[in-house]
Amino acid sequence: MRILILGGTSFVGRAVVDDALRRGAEVTLFSRGRTGTELFPGVPRLIGDRDTGDYAALHGRGWDAVVDVSGYVPRHVGQAMAALGDRVGRYLFISSHAVYLRMGVGPGSDEDTPRRPPVRDTEELDEDTYGPCKVACEDDVVARYGSRATIVRLGKVAGPHDVQSGLTYWVRRAARGGRVALPGSPEQPVQVVDSRDAARLVGQLLLDDRAGAFHAVGPAEPTTMAGLISTCARVAGSQVEVVPVPAEAVSPFFPLTRPESLWPTQQRSPARARAAGLPATPLAVTVADVLAWDRERGEPPLPHELSASQEAELLAQA
Structure with a gap:
């Protein structure tokens, strides 16, 4: 082709x-x-x-x-x-x-x-x-x-070579361990799709000459912000305590976080895309690959991130 x-x-x-x-x-x-x-x-x-x-x-x-x-x-x-x-x-x-x-x-x-x-x-x-x-x-x-x-x-795409904050922020922060400030609710649902899964869906749709619209969402199993941060820590071999802090203290759209009114936007159905060939890479695999890639590139500053002092101030108020 x-x-x-x-x-x-x-x-x-x-x-x-x-x-x-x-x-x-x-x-x-x-x-x-x-x-x-x-x-x-x-x-x-x-x-x-x-x-x-x-x-x-x-x-x-x-x-x-x-x-x-x-x-x-x-x-x-x-x-x-x-x-x-x-x-x-x-x-x-x-x-x-x-x-x-x-x-x-x-x-x-x-x-x-x-x-x-x-x-x-x-x-x-x-x-x-x-x-x-x-x-x-x-x-x-x-x-x-x-x-x-x-x-x-x-949906929100994650994986190696992502220069935005997104999953990379939480992978990097969880790897440091300790008390982690989460602007928002630990129970917020979150969807991230591995960039390689999205690419495989694209390739399969072309191979099958298939028309229509398809969601590219992941991960393999539904998760929450607390679950995502815990997965990041487990992959990195660290221990974390997720501490909710007021979202308005940072931004309503801090990496991967959403106001409660928008939680349904993080619960979209992948059924049509799965049936068409969208793979389901486990979140832990995506996290491990992002962690390795981010460390290899030297962990440069991210577009949106909390500094250590900003996070400490938020945690002190929690």
């Missing part, structure tokens, strides 16, 4: 490329050529830029499938589709659970959950626009490719 990947040198895209190559696919990368230049030697690279609309390198070439990891606003997707036309068999768009309405949704929601109204008049992405822009992208892909369109809606 000949697969074009728009992006592919960062986190999720990198995992998709790894999986495609493992399956023996002929992979071509399309990116700006600024990051990950040392990755995937021998894989053809086409240079372009979604921000400037430079998709000229795609003209006149065809692939069995395209995986769009880099489309965030309708202009990105529209330009890519215009350049590719009908010279691709299937267009798989990487979307997000941010497309869904946040309120009025119960635990176990599936891919037919109502989405937020699409937004097309901005490219400024924030909490209010990111999901609606993804909705517009999804709609455009389906309108253009119909039964040849596939949508993979990612």
Whole structure:
């Protein structure tokens, strides 16, 4: 199978490329050529830029499938589709659970959950626009490719090469042991999907030429924030005491934490994706791999984290 990947040198895209190559696919990368230049030697690279609309390198070439990891606003997707036309068999768009309405949704929601109204008049992405822009992208892909369109809606993704805080923060913090400040409730449900599982779902959907929308959520078994932190400590060989602290003292969206009103967004159903080939890597395996990778890279500062002094102050007030 000949697969074009728009992006592919960062986190999720990198995992998709790894999986495609493992399956023996002929992979071509399309990116700006600024990051990950040392990755995937021998894989053809086409240079372009979604921000400037430079998709000229795609003209006149065809692939069995395209995986769009880099489309965030309708202009990105529209330009890519215009350049590719009908010279691709299937267009798989990487979307997000941010497309869904946040309120009025119960635990176990599936891919037919109502989405937020699409937004097309901005490219400024924030909490209010990111999901609606993804909705517009999804709609455009389906309108253009119909039964040849596939949508993979990612939950929170975790794994090696994740430069965001997410699971990495809790892996690193639990490894240090002791009293761990948790902004929020220990009972909060939490879903993280291993990036390699998400990539394997993408590969299987392409192999099966399957249309539709699919949740990429994990882990293998439902867990809570307390359970996740305890798993991180067990893998690292440390001992922890999880201490709840007021969420408003830090941020309502501290790594992996959510207000109680949004707990159902961390309980989405993986049933359709599991039936289509989404693996279920145990959380402990993902944690072990993140721990090893983070230590190997020297544990650089994370975008959102509590310093030792900040955490000590919160714990003193608990």
